[in-house]
Amino acid sequence: MTDGTGAGVAAGGEPETSDSLRAFGEVVKAFRKRARLTQEEFAPRVRYSVPTIASIEQGRRFPPPDFVERAEEVLDAFGALRGAARHLSRQPGLASWFRQWAKLEAEAVSLNTYECRVVPGLLQTEGYARAVTFSVPPLPDAETMDQRIAARLARHDLLSTSRKPPTSFSFIVEQAVLERHTGGDAVTRELYDHLLDLIERNWNVELQLMPLRQPVHAGLDGPLRLAETPDNRWFGYSEGQENGRLISDPKEVSRLHQRYAKMRSQALTPEDSLGLLKRLRGTL
Structure with a gap:
């Protein structure tokens, strides 16, 4: 996860x-x-x-x-x-190295996310989140699991169009991530339905799928995120196993912007991505 x-x-x-x-x-x-x-x-x-x-x-x-x-x-x-x-700290369930980014995320006016490993947390269902956690050892105890899931689900209100102003979201996700069927067919079916509903209901959420075959791919260095603050400053974030790094240096952030912009042109359009998602759902 x-x-x-x-x-x-x-x-x-x-x-x-x-x-x-x-x-x-x-x-x-x-x-x-x-x-x-x-x-x-x-x-x-x-x-x-x-x-x-x-x-x-x-x-x-x-x-x-x-x-x-x-x-x-x-x-x-x-x-x-x-x-x-409304005034609760979102720290429980979030790793210490993620909390600074989570605070930026909660206040951002724009969020761009590229993910090649799993469906981004803001788009996950509870069933999918649990399936991912159970896939990667060591397994947490029940209380820690519940904390993590609660922290994950609590962040979903960031997607709401009722926020003032609503945050603009762009997600690029590898098609292979969706076709992995993490958690089995039932979990995958629920995930597809959730994504379709989210995209069609939330005009501020844009999802693009990176096709299985993409000979030239600007995201080969791994997942990345970009956040724009209310005062129009940009920050980046990269995450690996058991660590994460907030990126504030303008030159580094600029490089991430260039990669993300290139990937938006390489991925399927939002309309074609929606069509592919519907076809994938139809196979289950």
């Missing part, structure tokens, strides 16, 4: 708790006790397990968006949980 939440994260990249998470957990606990509910009584009402509730209240797990909404309703929290959730 890429995006700093992958399997095989080094010791220095293990998920950590944060003050904001602990504070959120205390707020949840206070409202739960105000409602005179035990964790065992509260859990089925929000459709999460008792261990998950305990982890959230202890500040050890990032609360998924649907948990926040259900808890808000069940506990009649008059908007307090939604408000607190």
Whole structure:
């Protein structure tokens, strides 16, 4: 799994708790006790397990968006949980070397991503994310897995067109990544449906597939990302196994821009990519 939440994260990249998470957990606990509910009584009402509730209240797990909404309703929290959730640190579930980029990503007005290994994290389904994690040893324990998945899914709200201003996304993904069928046919089918729905609903998301045969390819040096900040500065990011590097030097960023621009001309057009994706879906 890429995006700093992958399997095989080094010791220095293990998920950590944060003050904001602990504070959120205390707020949840206070409202739960105000409602005179035990964790065992509260859990089925929000459709999460008792261990998950305990982890959230202890500040050890990032609360998924649907948990926040259900808890808000069940506990009649008059908007307090939604408000607190907006200020949560996204550190848990993200490797330490990815957090600086994640902060830039959250504020960016433009994001360009080329990926040749797996589907980019912002486009992944939960099933696909779990399948990737289970593919790469060492396997995490259940709690660490849940933290990583929650952190991944929490970042998906960056794609929303309701953000002001909405971020402009460009993704270039190798066709081979989609045809690998990571996780099996059922996971792949769900992934295809998710991508098709996302592309057709979100006018700010552009997906291009790099065809299997491309004799001249500007991305042979590996994955890359580019982010434009609100003040129109550009940063790059590259990621390998158990490490990542934020790139701020203008000359290096310029080289990445040149490569990405070339790949956009080498990949299938967004329209042709959509057609290919539909054909791939039709084979399952």
